[in-house]
Amino acid sequence: MAQDALNIFLNKPKADVHNHFHLGGSKQRFLALYNPPNFVFPSKYEGLPGMIDFIYQDLNRYLRTEQDVINFMRISIESSIDDNITYLEASVDINLARFFGGSIQRVIEETKNLVEEFKDRIDFRPEIGVNKDLDLDTAYNHTQACFDSGVFHSIDLYGAEANQDLYPFVNLYKEAARNGLKTKVHIGEFSDAQSISEAIEILNPDEIQHGISAIDDNDVIDMILERDIRLNICPESNIMLGRIQNLKAHPVRALFDKGVNITINTDDLILFHKTNSQQLQELHDLGIFSLEELDSIRSNGFNQ
């Protein structure tokens, strides 16, 4: 009986709202597509630098041309569908334009093609993905083209978190909000609680990607609650990057108990390998959440 209830829950449609689009393909789909010889997926990364080493030294050997970008994005959307994700907010890194001769219009066009091609199977809402390392002129120009296209639903900013100057992005976020886009920012995965309150003050985001360090400071929790900011959490990513030792030690339950609005997401399936369903099941099997609680968390992802 309990098993039936679990299966019924796991078969429900799910949302994924913290997903870096071209890194969202499953290991199986990637291997089937490229059949890379002697390719080893690490079981753990030495923090963000270790993950970036793997991307540059291993994964990017198969991500070289514009067709590869399209392939990576395609297996990503197919992998979401494999897991019965019916609502997907995935960030399209604007620096992917470098694979298209610098043309952001080509990136937008291919993104739009995928929305159209899969529209009967998944509600895919593309997100503008901006890495803080990108030079600011390019970031503003590409982002403006994305706003103008009408293809994008939200914006996200990522890259190194600690000691980063977020002020150069204030106008970008104001412009995003003026264009009716939902705003997200990566903060508080590796950086501390204080950095979260600063990011909130400076960028006024609707949602935070990760934000798990908020658990260390009740004032930051209060700020998140007052502004009704959702935290889009990716437990397996946090574990594989060594930020959290294991699922039992993850603050996801503590954040939930504080009343924070949370979701569970994949981050980068091609790096971390656990689908939303697998993560939800583990949270259930370890007794961290009841099925009813998990169902409320699942539902949260559909709130746009």
Ligand SMILES: [Zn+2]
């Ligand atoms: Zn992320």
